[in-house]
Amino acid sequence: MENLEQKFQENLSVTSRIVTQSPSSVRKYSDPIPVDLLIEIFSRLPRKSIDRFRCVSKLWRYILRRPDFTSIRPEILFTVKVDGKILFCSSPQPQNQDDNCTLVATPFHTSFPEYFPSNNCSTVCGLALLHRYDKRKGMVVCNPRTGAFQTLPKLLMRDKSTLLNEEIARISLGYDPISKQFKVLCVTSSPCDRPDTHQVLTLESGKPLWRRIECEFHFKKTYRMRGEICINGVLYFGAWLGETYVVVCFDVRTERFGFINLDKDMLGDDDGYVWGELALFNYKGKLGLREGTPYLSREDELVLWMLEDAPNHKWSKHSYQLPRFLRYKWFVGMTSTGDIVFLSFPDHRSKLYFVYFFNPERKTFATVNIQGFEEFKTWHTIRIFLDYMENLKFM
Secondary structure (H helix, E strand, O other): OHHHHHHHHHOHHHHHHHOOOOHHHOOOOOOOOOHHHHHHHHOOOOHHHHHHHOOOOHHHHHHHOOOOOEOOOOEEEEEEEEOOEEEEEEEEOOOOOOOOEEEEOEEOOOOOOOOOOOOEEEEEOOEEEEEOOOOOOOEEEEOOOOOOEEEOOOOOOOOHHHOOOOEEEEEEEEEEOOOOEEEEEEEEEOOOOOOOEEEEEEEOOOOOOEEEEOOOOOEEOOOOEEOEEEEOOEEEEEEEEOOEEEEEEEEOOOOEEEEEEOOHHHOOOOOOOOOOOEEEEEEOOEEEEEEOOOEOOOOOEEEEEEEEEOOOOEEEEEEEEOOHHHOOOEEEEEOOOOOEEEEOOOEOOOOEOEEEEEEOOOOEEEEEEEEOOOOOOOOOEEEEEEEEOOEOOOO
16 A cells, blocks of 8 residues: 555656646546546545545545545444434445454544434435434434535425424435436325325535425335335335335436335235335345345344346345354345345443354355444444445535
8 A cells, every 4th residue: 555655656746737727627638647547546545545645736636526436445334323313433344254353443523413313324325314304403414434514404395284294204315326416305295195295405516405306106105114225326215005015216317216016925915915024225236125024033044135127027036044143133234245244232231243244155154343332431223334435525
């Protein structure tokens, strides 16, 4: 890594010729080092080096603040609920991990609005959405690494008569890699079985505004299908449609809705009723679905489904026999390298916290002891997000 940084310093004479160039003229300038190559090299550096290289030139500062620039080093992001507030920590994510090890979760020294004790958090491309399902308190989109945040405006309600009864059924953060835009989707429901209202907010410079959009399907909220995931510009979440469960697809760029039927073997009976619980996750770049309870109990088989063909509603089933020591461990998801991840119930007295990695191809297991939570005198809930990529863009 030191050699790589030394090469950067040797190339300062090259970039000094374009220090005075504006960002709009960067592409027009013929430079020996293409911008795409610089992004590739920068993405392999640690955060401290990135912070230092922002001061080299206007060109490098422009590149390192691009919305699509992220580090390629995946991390595990932890959200720790302490005294009703969410704090962020991260640790390196083991790559091709076959041996037991210990990692340290480093807290992000960032501050968010004092009024915002959040109960929920979701992350997409380095940003996080915090919300309380309370329209009076609003919602916050933040960058856990930089500490920057943006409070979203109040939602548009249908009319004053439903203000007290209308509630938020779902709020999600999505990202479109083509337009390079972050958008927030909010679904509000009203009593008397009225159709839900769908609103979208685009995160951009200036004052963001909510916009109502149409949805031709009458989805209803369900607690039988947990989680949501944004993959390649499509936001997925579960819902009740008619008399069965479906996976809703929301295209972030076009702002259009669709749905995917579940495989008949996922359903408990002919009426489309789901036994137990289903959960969505990222299955190596495709939509994945976990069947059964969120933790292994009496059965040692883990059943996962992968979406093979969305237009034709085709799924493939994958079953894994797991050892007994993973019983009562919570299923987290799968890393981009194909490791299935579980976590143990945290021991609040000893502050011990374990994450388990299982690679189904190599048939290997690894236990990772996560340290760093000792500084919290009291903490209640810890959630982890896999393959977290830093977004160094300042909001």
